[in-house]
Amino acid sequence: MCQQSKPQRLKRSSPPPSLATPDRTQFQSQAPPLDSCHRVQKAWLASRVIPRRRGGYLMPGGQRPLNKTNIRLATTISRECAFDLLRVLWGLHPIRTSLMMCLNIVRGLFPAFRGYSQAMIVDELQSLVSSGHFTWSRLVKLLVAEILRRAFETAVDSFATTNENIVQDSARFFVEYQQVAQRLRLDIPTLAEPVVRDCLQESDLFVRSFSGMGGFGLLSPFDFVQIFALMSELASHVLVLLSLTGGCANMGALLLSVLSALFPLFLSRFGFTPSHPDAPYTPQEARTAERQEKLRNLAYSDCHRPEILLFGLGPWILQSWANTRTAMMHDERSTDSIRSSLPQILSQINVSDLLFALQNMPLLLMFQSSSASLGSLALYRSSIQSLVFTVGNLLTTVRMAFQGIFLMGAFCAAMNIRPQLNPPDEEVVSYPTIANGMKIEARHLSYTYPGSKDASLKDVSFTLEAGESLAIVGYNGSGKSTLAKVLLRIIDFSEGDLLVNGVDIRRMSPSEYHHHVTTVFQGFSKFNSTVRENVGLGFVQKLGSQTAIEHAMHLGGADTFVHSLPNGLKTKLDISGFDSMPYPSVSGATAHGPSSRIHHGLSGGEWQRIAISRAFMRADRPEVDLLLFDEPTSSLDGHAQNKVFDTIDKVSRAPSGEKTKTVIFITHRLSTARRADKIAMMEKGTISEFGTHEELLKKGGSYAALYKASV
Template identity: 25%
Template sequence: MKSNELTQAVRYIWQGHRTWVICTAVLSLMLGLTPAVHLWVAKELVNEVAALLNGGGDYSGAFQLLVVQFLVLLLASLLTKAQELLDKRTELHLDHDLQRAVMEKTTTVPLELYDRPDFQHAIERVHGGQAHRFLTPIKQSMDIVRQLTTLISFLFYLLSVHWTLALVSVVAAFPLLLVLARFGNKRFSLMMFQTPLAREARYLQHLMVKRESAKEVRLFQLRDFLLGVWSDRFRRNQEETYRLFKREKGTLVLTDALTAFFYVGAAGLIIWVARAATITIGDFVALGQAVQGTQSAINQIAGQIARLYESRLYLRDYFRFLDDSVYESRVDRGTKSFPAPLQAGISVERVSFRYPGSERPALQDVSLQIQPGERIAIVGDNGSGKTTLVKCLMGLYQVQTGCIRVDGVPMQDIAEEQLFHNITVIFQDFMRYDFTVRQNITIGQLEAAADKERLETVAANAGVESFVARFAQGYDTHLGRSFQEGEDLSGGQWQKIALARALFSEGQLLILDEPTAALDPKAEMEVFEHFDHLTRGKTAVFISHRMAAARMADRIIVMRDGQICEMGTHEQLIALEGEYKRMYTMQAQWYR
């Protein structure tokens, strides 16, 4: 880290919430003085009452002190509640800012980072509840200031009576500080160790409570299995947490015993001082409260220092996540425009790509030329590299060797917004947004969402208009039932929504990455018929396991083990009697 995590957190909060910092500092000082004022009032009140009991004194003086004592207690309560209100308001605003920073990071990092488990674990740790952790060090620091103010005022009083009272009151705090710091470090280490197990437990819980998985949980009778595995992961986490908690509390019993021992020693000193010097009953009571208050303040300071150290560990984890040297946020791209229209096409030149942590390359020395207006089909068995190649073509994955050029311009030299604006994609696992039909179609270009003619044209071309016409609210109909009553669509209807979304974007390069894998052959062919009609004269790439769909392409690319093994038209590849014919013949047997 380039600077101390606590310094970074303080700087961050000061820049956006300096009013809160200043108010908290002032309130902490005022709250720190109230115990000393209360102690003085209590001492004088005891002396007044003692004088009254001995036949002297004045009732009015005692009642005045009672009023002062009430006002001091009321002021302390008002100051405390004001601090709590300020804390809550700041925490709500800060929580928004910190979560936004995390989401800005997760939406700009290179896509291949999502293939790293350590990145997924880091997201799990930092994606929520950070406002409390950011404010905690400041609040702990202010609490230390408050307790120090109280401590100093008590120590001055104890020193004015006898220096040994101050010494005995202070010594007991050091063992507590060491114990709390040690267990704070252990709690953070346990949290880091438990993250993978906690993520797995939450995933299993997600399967049992979400609508998407509810059908299979019942049909495959997964309840007992999922509950058993979840229970195992959950209890293992809880047992580790409880063991550490038990050890901490057992150790704190010893420190409490030590604190009690020193308090008894201080009480003995007070009795000795009372014999050696003339002090009032109020002084005697005040000395006991001052010793107890001093020890309490020191214990509070020791605890806050230990927790401050623990908070620093959590802050380090947060700043480490945002640190570009750990998880690079944005790939360096140029500022050139995407060629419009394409003249020379897209060239893939000896491209290789390896996933993080993998020894086997997903792509190896791949070369390919896509002409403007050409429709390319990429086929191959699972794991052959089809989807990886397409993601490299889209600029989502950065190739490790080789280059991809668009009309001769290296892809990394094209501005990101230009690149993604000119590429339209339908993925195999395309998103089904719980939004309206209109939003689902226009989400790639929301600035054009009001263009009714454009929306209706692409909806008609994609086959969406036929079923949307039956909805009472038309294109403003909400899809899905997660958040409100809406329309549930079939798989084929969602495919048409996704196709309309792609067409609405009007990118120069249209890519379909196995978007029909979950459909039956008839529904798939219907989607590809739309695709065949709408992509004529456009540059398009599509992936399909079904060889029959590949016949619509101008050229077919066959991949195996991360490499291109065959290339040509359907007739040419059949004549080669190689990999393509093997796959085609195998699938043809399904229909005999």
């Protein structure tokens, strides 16, 4: 796995060759070893191939069969990225992680010591009974000593568990953070690739395994420590058995082991097994969990992806998610500390093993003539039982670990996926600022959506000078919104050239380019949040400024209804079809229970004003050179429409009246199109006519016909 030079970060590097697949997937790596990254990617993809089925791949998360080929692939993945990943995770808590590994090995020895302790008690009891000097005080001393030993063992287990939880929480936060951050970095063309989506799905399964949520067949890297603990336990039982096999009645001991193994079933049958029900969420925890889930959904959402990319919301979402995730982890640790109180620890002391030892007392008379002591018999029986159980656990763990290796490979591969719109590092140029806005030159642009046979854009060419305004008109399906997404650098073009201020747009970083653009998409986002955030996310740096948000709402016309909402800017807006996740609170109410958190519905026109206000959060900033509006007033009446376009014109000019920004808007209303300096008439994916309103009317072509039909 490629890592970043900074600690606790995975390395990103320059793009290696594509995977051996028809899909145009490219994985990142900025620094050596480039070949190592590529080998992991190839091994992960090869493990998904279904034998004897041409072009067939396992579904994401599918179980890899244990065969020679997959063992070789698993070895490759482990060799290339397992050590680096474990080194990064170990670096989060070096001392605690080392202590966790040592304690797990020590805890693996506890069962053998427990068996010896029981054997000593039984032998002592046998000696006391045989000698005829049996005293209750001696028995009580032995039992107290055994209980103290078990209390010490339980305390060690409790400390080890607490330490392990801290290490696991840090590792889980790290991998979740990396996964969310990578999701936010990826652009729409990259996410459209099927192999990339599959890789991200398996990477997500790997991340979930750190929370114990992955289900059957998933094992996180820190769970691999259990293998060492099981091997330690297995070795201790084997040594015990080797020391006892000389003079024990093997068959009888084995029979007793089988019978004693049934004893826990009777305990659970009659309800003696302790249960630990999950503690309910408090109202504050419910709100924190709800916000964490919403932020994670934003990072994974495809429908919100254009605005997340264009408005540069990635860092804000990532930081907000990290804050809420940290708060959740703090709450969980507080709950765990409450559960680890002294009464709880004492209640966890398992007395069933004591009962197993004491139940052998009636058998003393039967074995008085035997050369083997009753203690050695009990020890042999428990060791046989534990040996069988440990071997079963070890086989299951190894099988899960084998599957987990491929999910780890998916995670390593996913962390090196490079967004397709990002230019190679050596070709990146800064955004060239010029006076009066942005100059756009499109030369023979073409674009076809993945999976489609017909091109959505065909040979589109036009030139728009800095400070000019352009209206794009045409029938439905003519490619207007697709052209807007290409101009906004949301999707790529397959043929042609697009120059911005004289520089190839493909040489600019999309994130830097987006700093100089604002927009209203035709399918704008409706965020499941407050009015403040729905507007303020247009320029997240001013999200905390009520003055900036109210100014943007005034420009967009949203202030006319926002102040009449139940809680003003704090009103939570209703999102039709939003599937929220309830979190039970102590009082039994859900996260949406209190009346103050009821979501308020808006009409289509009101939502459109919110989206326009979001765009105006940054429209009048000096670094913004392009204002692009895709059907921004489709749900507004004529008066409101004129007011919005008057505002757009005002924002695009300096106080002196000079044009300082380039404006592009898509509209069906040709009366609005007349406002623009230039008009582009689109038909069947291409610009059939381009010029001023008067020039196109004189042509008497498609625009003139459409205009006459609308008058």
